[in-house]
Amino acid sequence: MSRRIVSPPVEAFSKLRQPLTAGERAVFEMFDRNLPIEWEIYVQPHMNGLRPDFVLLNPKVGIGVFEVKDWDLDVMRYSVEDDGGGIPVLVAQRDGKHFSMQRENPVIKVRLYKRSIYELYCPRLETNNGFAAITAGVIFPYAATQRVRDLMKHFLSHEEVEEYAKYHPVSGMAEVRSAKVRAVFPEAFRPGSRIMTEALAQDLRGWLVEPDFAATQREPLILDHNQKNLVITWPTSGYRRIKGPAGSGKSLVLAARAAHRANQGKSVLIVTFNITLWHYLKDLVVRGLKKSSNIELIRFDHFHNFCKRACYEAGFNGRYDSLFEDYLKLKDKRQKDYLFRVAIPRLAEEALESGNVEPFDTIMVDEGQDHEPKWWNIIRKALKEGGEMLLVADATQDVYGTGKAWTEEAMHGMGFSRGRWAQLKTSYRLPPIAKNYARNFAERFLPPLTADLPDDGQTDLTLENCSLRWVQCPEEKGAEVCVSELMLLMRQTGTKGLANADITYLTDDTKVGEKVIAHLSDRNIRAISTFNQSVMERRREKMGFYMGSERIKATTLHSFKGWESRLLVVYVSQFRTDESKALVYAALTRLKRSPDGSWLTVVCATPELAAFGRTWPDYHERGHDVVLFHAVAK
Template sequence: MTGRIISPSIEDFSKITPPLNEGEEKVFHLFNNNLDKNWEIYTQPFFNGKRPDFILLNPNVGIIIVEVKDWELNTLKDQQSHNKHNVPVNYLRNLKENIFDMYCPTLAQKGLNAFAAIETVLFYPKIIEDDLKNIYSKIAEEPRAYIFSKDDLDSNNLDKLKTHQYKSSKLMAIEDADYLRSWLVEPEHSIEQRTTIKFDRHQKELIEAQNLRRRVRGSAGSGKSLVLVARACRLASKGKNVLIVHFNNALNSYLRDLSTVIDRKIKNKIEFYPLFQKFKDILLENNLGDKYDETWAKHKVDQEYTDTTLDTPLNEIAKLLINNSDYLPKLYDAILIDEGQNFDPLWCQALEGLLKHDGEMFLAGDHTQDIYEKNILWNNYEKKINSQSIISRGWKGFRGRWFELKKSYRLAPEIADLCQVFTKDFLFEDPMLTISQQTEIPYRSDLKWVQVNKEAIIQYAFDELFNLHKKYESKAVSMTDIYALCQYRRIGIELSNKLEEKNIKTSNTFDDNGYKERKKKYYFMKGSERIKLTTFQSIQGREIKAAIVIIEHASSPIDFRNIYTALTRLKKDEEEVSKLTVVCSEQKLESFGKKWPKFETY
């Protein structure tokens, strides 16, 4: 059957995780060979925490939810004996109600009759019809719910399905299909797992070079993190002990995911740590744990939060490690520091105490995203290096000038130009590197600025969040690819609560308990099957294709650098559109917002 929308494509079926079993493959081919070409087939769609085997969608007819149980009869009877044989039926019934109420609410607006636009199929490819009738006699009477057997599969027959015989229906419209499709299209994270990454000449030079002590800086989207992780993978593949360290807890899972894309076999051979967690582990493992606890207690700082209030205790801990460096085990052949603009040079010196003789240290950063005001410390570091005062204390430090990655591979010219304007108008010092140099890439972006009153910012953010999923030309954005980037935790918590009231689950980095919040940041994964909410700080280092940026206030240089960080997270997509909507209540930024392709004010 040609001309059908199949997601993911048949060519990528071998790469689906978990892979299709024999029964699921047979059922897929049954549908693909017999359904009208207007029926779209979505395999294992990410569905807000659920993952049915198939969703069949015809914009003119209806929706079919399919669950395949590749069980033998004895397995089904065993499930029956434990009163669990109705579990898949209940699962389908619940998902049908969720689609009607939440994922395709335009259907519900038509009234309860529209519930008939959704059918369910429970398929047993290995069990014959008569055996199933004995077990599912009552369930078989439920309207629009069908049990399919081995007989149906062998006879290549879909006649049980009423909608299979229709060309159109008054209950279903293209608008309904567009809304649902945003939950069905394959999310970016799954596609990335099958993507081969290409590097330019300068990136390859950094990845393949011999022992390095180098600092690399580049604009947003220049591939700094990608190069850093690729180098780590290359070293680990040679049997080297490698540590990747960063300041942002929420970056941990992203970097691990990135290593999987580069080399799936290597991920578990690299250590990934937030800085303070690594400091803590080293002290605990070397009988200095009491000093760690004393330091935090003395400054009365909640060690779970990563802001500038951590500087003093982290500096004291770094000095403790430096003073005891002769006694610390030399664990690593290489230490690579991502988002290095967030690091105090003193912390790097402390980390060097964990390096083996002639080990390498690699730091990547973008000083335009200096959200913790560390630029001045690196300027002082440069002066000390020149005077050799640091080297005389035993720190090898970094050598030579910054290596620059000058091309942005992520930002389209349209958003890059806007960010350049923002840099000139609102960052009160010249950035060390701009994002003006672009590669020629096919790229479409949908950029919108919404200026609102502060009191209404949550409601407008909520509304715009759901506008993001709408089709652009022929493509829809997966709901699981959408991020809400919040200037403050308070905004994120309010928006998350509002979504939860509508039964829309979220993956977020917020919790009133500091310990639990830190854990949520560790496992803030791109592959989560939910809409994602986080802060400007916690999104640093990541790249995303669809986002709402919520700005409430801006006055200080840190405010503007945080906003710049959020605006530069948008990434290119060579096949689909990338979307960025800003919802802003800060009047100082209204004139900047009017320069965007779409501007609305309320």
């Protein structure tokens, strides 16, 4: 007996980060029990920057997008007002307070969802009937149908009111309770449509299936014996340092220990150098917490924001603001570096020594090689007496040139006991074949004394599907080729537990990145990016960069260090300095292994790497024309 396609699977509903409401659950059960089996149900899909409650898809019939509202129309008084320009606005009153509900207006939302689907796919059909393939419905499971329709009719055009029962159905309590699916979704029972095709459905699935990162977020943290030992046991000195190659689980151990301490009621500070790494670490930490509220005991910070907070807590905000304003105004790189690396950290140290800054039970520093050793002694001044500290590092990913300063001599007096670092040797993240190429890259291009490479391992390289593709191109073609390769990756989504929201684009050139984002936008494809040329705007973009976004991810090679993805396009245009070489290595090690497959494409505009690229399984010069979607426009 065939089973309906439901994504995420029903058994995962209880673990969703945004649980279904009672009304959404009732609507799902109505659809699941009464729709023909050919209809696929997608719950809260990550749809090109949007999150509708339900999208229904039948490759032979069409698409349905639905917004569900658990509103009780008697709890608040809902009405419609004119905004002064002839536009109706949904408002509500409760306890004497009057406020707008327009942002939650379900008709406005489903109209946006329908338009988004149409703009992505239907124009390629060369027909004006594309809208007819999409039903956009609103469902109120706890309100009388007529009251809902009387309220919502103000937001439907005359044409929509005339045809609401067919393409814009508005349903209420009666339809849901009696499972009148034909009233809720009349088009569901059509035998077929000349507009809808399997190729279109395959494209759309890439925006509808649950992304790999969302499914992973429901899983508990899984550690091997060595990793567990590093989490559960702790040195009597209170200080531990861990090193290991990319993908060996350093951040995993840090996150598990942070969760362990928070579960004990201890306060935790996690310090990174990059702003974007916070979100990745937080996603790991929450998977190890016994109760979600324990996250409140953990503070995530990057080093320079840690300095700012310390200064503000100690009342040094005026002095800090003066230094930061100077930093923004200065043009001379050496002067800016001095403020960034010396003056601001020194002021933070003074603030921490004032006794007016709240200390922590536990302090952890991830990607330690990105920090300067002297900063460690500043950070540890925020530690409570008898507390614990953890340093995690990988000198192979020395993308700022600071890693080589972490010598044993430099670390003397930092609190660590003499002896070897705790070591993680096995890379679990990388597919075996990708691990081999990353290792080969490091052996050819990185300084041998800094290279910390994963064990070779004995894994059969044929067991996992891993696509490694290299496209060599001239620099002026970089953005164009990157867009083509991103579009090519979309052919892998919609199946294998992969969605378009899993696709990640990394670049060492923010101007090329901006061009790529603009090209994607021209195709109505949205991306969350960190390429703004303004320092302050880019900082804000980084604060909002997280894998849980419904959009394609696009950022710099620096900002994605520590992260992972199954679908990667990496653009490389610089390969002269040790730091740029370490950055390429870091990018090559971001690929996440999976039994269902992983895909890494390098678009390279630097000739120094062409010979290395030719050793890859799938090598191309310049790039080529590609069909952007599964369907070929006639």
